[in-house]
Amino acid sequence: MKALIKITLKNGVLDPQGKAIENALGALGFVGVSGVRQGKLIELDLAAKDEASARDEVERMCQNLLANTVIENYSFELMG
Amino acid sequence: MKALIKITLKNGVLDPQGKAIENALGALGFVGVSGVRQGKLIELDLAAKDEASARDEVERMCQNLLANTVIENYSFELMG
Numbered sequence: 001m002k003a004l005i006k007i008t009l010k011n012g013v014l015d016p017q018g019k020a021i022e023n024a025l026g027a028l029g030f031v032g033v034s035g036v037r038q039g040k041l042i043e044l045d046l047a048a049k050d051e052a053s054a055r056d057e058v059e060r061m062c063q064n065l066l067a068n069t070v071i072e073n074y075s076f077e078l079m080g
Numbered sequence: 081m082k083a084l085i086k087i088t089l090k091n092g093v094l095d096p097q098g099k100a101i102e103n104a105l106g107a108l109g110f111v112g113v114s115g116v117r118q119g120k121l122i123e124l125d126l127a128a129k130d131e132a133s134a135r136d137e138v139e140r141m142c143q144n145l146l147a148n149t150v151i152e153n154y155s156f157e158l159m160g
Contacts, residue, residue, distance in 0.1 A: 006121055021122065024145055030137065032127025039121035041086055042101065047112025057110065065104055 001046045003058045005066060005076040008039035013071045042066060054078050081126045083138045085146060085156040088119035093151045122146060134158050 009015050015037050022036040048054035058076050067074040089095050095117050102116040128134035138156050147154040 008121065008123070018122075021146070022124070025124075025141060028141075028144055030141060033124055033141075034127075035123070035125040037123045039123070041088065041119035041121045042098075043088070043115070043117045043119070044102070044105075044113055045115040047114075061105060061108075061110060061113075064108055066101070 001048055001051070001054045002079040003042075003044050003046055003054065003076055004079065005042040005044075005058065005062060005074060006039060007042070007062075007067045007072050007074045009037060010071055010073055039072075051078055081128055081131070081134045082159040083122075083124050083126055083134065083156055084159065085122040085124075085138065085142060085154060086119060087122070087142075087147045087152050087154045089117060090151055090153055119152075131158055 009018075017038045018036040021038060022033060025033045025036070046054050046057060048057055055078065058078070062074045062076065063069065089098075097118045098116040101118060102113060105113045105116070126134050126137060128137055135158060138158070142154045142156070143149065
């Protein structure tokens with residue numbers, strides 16, 4: 001089973017990388033671009049056979065390692 | 081209009097960050113995890129009013145700045 005995990009900064013947390021992208025887009029002539037935020041995308045394969053245990057496992061991975069829950073939100077979807 | 085852009089490494093491109101995550105998950109006791117790949121997720125707001133011009137603009141952003149098309153794939157969805 002495949003999991004696709006999205007990790008994004010919480011609202012209100014400064015995102016200098018996003019700001020740098022926004023400035024670079026402006027410098028390249030893209031106008032009207034705002035609110036750029038950069039997050040992480042993690043894909044992985046799980047050995048878990050059923051969706052409930054896969055969901056539980058990915059939830060624990062996010063809590064324990066993948067996301068810093070003080071400043072980041074996470075969400076994920078399972079496929080296959 | 082909001083755009084959500086996913087940038088992932090192409091197949092065959094080494095992903096040391098993904099490998100590090102995979103090893104760390106193993107060390108934490110998550111078994112059966114494989115094929116970990118880390119990508120980027122970029123959210124932004126566009127001034128473009130119609131979907132066709134927004135799609136064209138984001139396509140150009142990806143080609144010119146956001147993705148390194150030699151080693152990365154990108155996909156995006158528009159919302160609102």
